[in-house]
Every structure is written in structure tokens, then in C-alpha cells.
Amino acid sequence: xxxxxxGLEFKGDAIVLSGETGTKLKSEIIGDYYQLxxxxxxxxxxxxxxNQTTIVEMNSGSGEDYISDxxxxxxxxxxxxxxxxxxxxxxVHLAILLVEEDPQCYxxxxxxxxxxxxxxQYATKxxxxxxxxxxxxxxxxxxxxxxxxxxLGNSLFFFDPLLFTQxxxxxxxxxxxxxxxxxxxxxxxxFLFTSDWFLGRGDLTSLPTTxxxxxxxxxxKAAVSKADMLFGSNYWRSSILNSKSNVERMRSMVTxxxxxxxxxxxxxxxxxxxxxxxxxxxxxxCSNYEAGVxxxxxxxxxxxxxxxxxxxxxxxxxxxxxxxxxKKMKGAARSDxxxxxxxxxxxxxxxxxxxxxxxxxxxxxxxxxxxxSLKWLVLKGYLKKIDHMTNAWDDIPNLYRLDWNFVRExxxxxxxxxxxxxxxxxQHKTT
Numbered sequence: 001x002x003x004x005x006x007g008l009e010f011k012g013d014a015i016v017l018s019g020e021t022g023t024k025l026k027s028e029i030i031g032d033y034y035q036l037x038x039x040x041x042x043x044x045x046x047x048x049x050x051n052q053t054t055i056v057e058m059n060s061g062s063g064e065d066y067i068s069d070x071x072x073x074x075x076x077x078x079x080x081x082x083x084x085x086x087x088x089x090x091x092v093h094l095a096i097l098l099v100e101e102d103p104q105c106y107x108x109x110x111x112x113x114x115x116x117x118x119x120x121q122y123a124t125k126x127x128x129x130x131x132x133x134x135x136x137x138x139x140x141x142x143x144x145x146x147x148x149x150x151x152l153g154n155s156l157f158f159f160d161p162l163l164f165t166q167x168x169x170x171x172x173x174x175x176x177x178x179x180x181x182x183x184x185x186x187x188x189x190x191f192l193f194t195s196d197w198f199l200g201r202g203d204l205t206s207l208p209t210t211x212x213x214x215x216x217x218x219x220x221k222a223a224v225s226k227a228d229m230l231f232g233s234n235y236w237r238s239s240i241l242n243s244k245s246n247v248e249r250m251r252s253m254v255t256x257x258x259x260x261x262x263x264x265x266x267x268x269x270x271x272x273x274x275x276x277x278x279x280x281x282x283x284x285x286c287s288n289y290e291a292g293v294x295x296x297x298x299x300x301x302x303x304x305x306x307x308x309x310x311x312x313x314x315x316x317x318x319x320x321x322x323x324x325x326x327k328k329m330k331g332a333a334r335s336d337x338x339x340x341x342x343x344x345x346x347x348x349x350x351x352x353x354x355x356x357x358x359x360x361x362x363x364x365x366x367x368x369x370x371x372x373s374l375k376w377l378v379l380k381g382y383l384k385k386i387d388h389m390t391n392a393w394d395d396i397p398n399l400y401r402l403d404w405n406f407v408r409e410x411x412x413x414x415x416x417x418x419x420x421x422x423x424x425x426x427q428h429k430t431t
Contacts, residue, residue, distance in 0.1 A: 015076070056157045060099060063079035082112075152177075174188075174264040187289075192257060198250060268285070317338060
């Protein structure tokens, strides 16, 4: 939830919010995404949805939002998670963990569950048994414990704070879940109030336009301190505390936060939207599974009328063979190098890749042969070896990034268009 007034206000059990194109649109997208994510990670109908899956909301609210602009009560994101659990008989192996530290929201959340899904059984302590694997927790430390001890399976964590999520919380969950280099099975969605850091909102004063602390007033010092907690450090200051335009500084914040999240995730996709003119927020989709990020991106573009990315494989392959006839195979067969290159072009956010990418190991299971193919792509100019984006683990493999300039020149393949934000209800395309 977001854009809350200083004092919480409720309509029934729903938190009173404004913004049909802000809260409402985001809640709808998250709700539909929960359904899509669960259908995929559970194994789907072919596996009878047997894979253990868990949705964890670290800031769950009351489960309902009241949109004052339209006078309607809708499900919040946690409400959508509960609705998925409560209305789909195939969700036996789906667990729901909802954390809400505000006592009013917590009490209203329980009332919403009892009113809407009174057949669901939930526990309020991690020691308790719950038939439906639903936990409603007040204390984040308990949530961290359950993350550590509970068998969550494929897990999706949603951080949707009233103001911002401290980096130490991101780090705490990530290091408990992601034990080895870009391990799959854990995804984060993190909500960032991007423009609020530069325009101010409620108790948050806009960040100063100078990096000289002697020129900050009391409220600006508090804002800088909060941003330090957001990033977990003060390294960001010189890139953001300057006299550049707010648009440029917001772009820098998104880039820096994305880079920060790369410590735990190979792929970090910022999805922008504009609840109202001049206001920009982002959902950061964090994953170590290529197909997961690509599915999320396709889902977002469909919702927001962004163009689908559909470069011509046939045209690009013809040009590839014109440059590398030694890679021509018999009949319809394709070389590993081509299949790897096309997978990176189509499905790898930022063109990032290494020999441990799940989709690439399906093309070539042998790590040595896969690394040789990646090195061939480096030698021919398609990839560049880059510095590692993380120091969270030892024994990190070589990391590569697609050279889009080279790909554009040699294969005449254009990179995906920059995502346009979700802006207005008229642009909202339902699925």
C-alpha cells in the first residue's frame, strides 16, 4: 500500500486511499501477477500444482483499499493473495505469509479474512499449526525466522512499505534465502516511491540539491538519513544530491537501486508507472530466473500497452550465418552459439549472462562447453566480459553483457524499447 495520509483512515476495514490509476491499478496488476506466478512456479496442471510455493507480503495492510476517487472498495495486494488461496482448490501447496506491524491494519486484516474467506484457517504465531498454511504476523523478526526455518519452496516476497524498505531488511531476507550464486527459487517485488524523494510527501521532505551537509536543514538531513537506510550506505549521495533536474536525479536513483539489488539478483527489472502527472513510482522485479523476468515483462507490457518485443529470428539468423558460415548446421539444426545468443537477446534483462543461467544450461548442460560458447561470442564481439555485480558469494563465474551496439550493427536487431509507465485508466488494458 502507499500514498497513505499521516493518520490512517479506514472505510469499514479498508484503508482509505486516493488514486484510481495509482493504488487501484497497482493492486490489479499485483493480483493478476500473483495468479500467473503461482500457476507457473507450482508446476501447473501437468504437475497437478504440486510444487511448494509461498507468497510473503512484508507490508500487507488490511487486505482491502477504499478508493476515495471512485468510492469503491477493492482488494489490496494481500487480499488478492488470500483470494487466490481461498477460491482456487488447487492451491493446497501454496502458503501465504502476511506481515503487518501497524496494529490497526493488523486487526482490520483479520476482520477482512473472517468476512471474505471465513473458511480459511490461519495462525498468528509461527509455532502454531495452520491447515491452510496461512500466517498473519505482527512482528517482522518472526517473519525472518519463518523465512529461515519454514520450507517455503518457490517464494515471492513483496515489499510494499508506507515510506521505504530499509536495505537491512532486503539483505536479511535475501541472505537467508539465496545461499549460492544467483540461486533461483526466490523472487522479490519492491515498491519504490521514486518521485516522492524529490517532491516530498507527508513526513518525507524532498532530498536536497547539494551534497554539502552544511547546507542541509533539519528535514533535509532526515531525508538523507532515510535514503542512506534505503541504500544501506551513503555512496549514492554524489549521484543524486546535485542540481540536475528531478527527472535526471530520479533516473539516477532507479539505476543505483537497480545496481544495489544486483548483489542478490542477476536480473532486476524496474517497472514504472505514473499515478498522476509528475508522479513516478516503480516496482522492481528481482529474479534469478530468465524466463521469470521475461514473463513478467510480457505481462507488464500487455497491461500497459507497451509494444511487445518481437525481433525477427529468421532475419537475424541469416545475417549471423553470413558472418559465421562455420556455425551452419544441417537442416533445421542450430549451433549452440546461435541458440545462446538468441536466448540472451530475447529473455535476458540488460543482456546479462553467465554459464549458470538456467535457460543456457538447457541449451548446453556441460559447463565447460557452455563457457566456451560464451567466450566465442565474446571473441566475435556479441558479448563483453564485465565486472561482477556482487560479492555475496565465493567462486563467482565470469559474467557477460550483450553488446547492443554490435548486435544492432551486425544483425540489425534493435534492443527492446524503454518501458513507458502506467499512466492513466484509459491506457489500462485488461487481460
